[in-house]
Amino acid sequence: MMRGVRAVLFDLDGTLLDSAPDLAAAADQLRVRGGLPSLPLNQYRAHAGAGARGMLRVAFDIGPEHASFDQHKAAFFSLYERSLTERTVAFDGVDAMLAALNASGLAWGVVTNKAQRFALPLTGAMPMFNGAAAIVCGDTTPHAKPHPEPVLEAARRVGFAPADCIYVGDDLRDIQAGKAAGMRTVAACYGYLGPDADVDTWGADAKVNSPLELLKLLDLP
Structure with missing residues (x-):
């Protein structure tokens, strides 16, 4: 049980929202336009936490080092921006x-590596985010996770010291950022864990297998 918590900060994709269907649809549409056969959602899902990099790796087997990566990324972003709320839903229990x-009365907020271009319209379209005391995006500060600065910025915005906050996320980068910021951390094991993820090695202070398990950690009904 986590005592003395005054604010809870969350990653977005894979922790609060199941955005994989919209991310995958954009990548797969780009793949089909390129003359390749469509792939099922389950091939994309585990890589959704890596955003464009993960989706393009599945769709085209290319990474940032590839000559056409930036062109494909721009096209992917354009497609995703048009449909980022079509299939995205909150995980059960969120x-x-x-x-x-x-x-x-606990404050809560969001710290995501998703750019403001996508994160703010997405969260703005979902009423559940009306209660968020902060939404910090991947380009809100000069750094993205695993750097601690976005998490520290969220703590400033919610008005509590890092030691009074916990950070919840489904990626190693989330745990690294939270720990570097001086927060207790919780690994969301229901999220977009990649095929090589070993949560037990992340060093999180706790793990949850569903969003509602977090309430038990906080001793809330």
């Missing part, structure tokens, strides 16, 4: 969890 945080 609405109830956030409602419990609101009712308890």
Whole structure:
């Protein structure tokens, strides 16, 4: 059980939102336009946490070092921007969890590597984010996770010291950022864990297998 927590900060994709269907649809549309056969969602899902890099790796087997990567990334972003709210939903239990945080008086916010171009329209379209005390995006500060600065910026915005906050995420970078910021960390094991993820080696202070398990850690009803 985590004592003395005054604010809870969350990663977005893979922790609060299941955005894989919209990310995969954009990448797969680009793949089909290139004359390749469509791939099923389950081939994309585990890589959704890596954003464009992960989606283009699945769709075209290319990385940032490839000559056409930037061109493909720009096209992917354009397609995704047009449809980022079509299939994206909160994970089961997230609405109830956030409602419990609101009712308890605990502050909460979001720290994502997703750029403002995508994160702000997405969260703005979903009423559950009305209670967020902060939404820090990948380009809000000069650094992205695993650098601690975005997490520290969120702590400043919610008005509490890092030691009074916990950070919840489904990626090693989340745990690294939270620990570097001086926060306790929680690994969301229901998220977009990649095929090589070994959560036990991340060094998180706790693990949860569903959003509602977080309430037990916080001793909330």
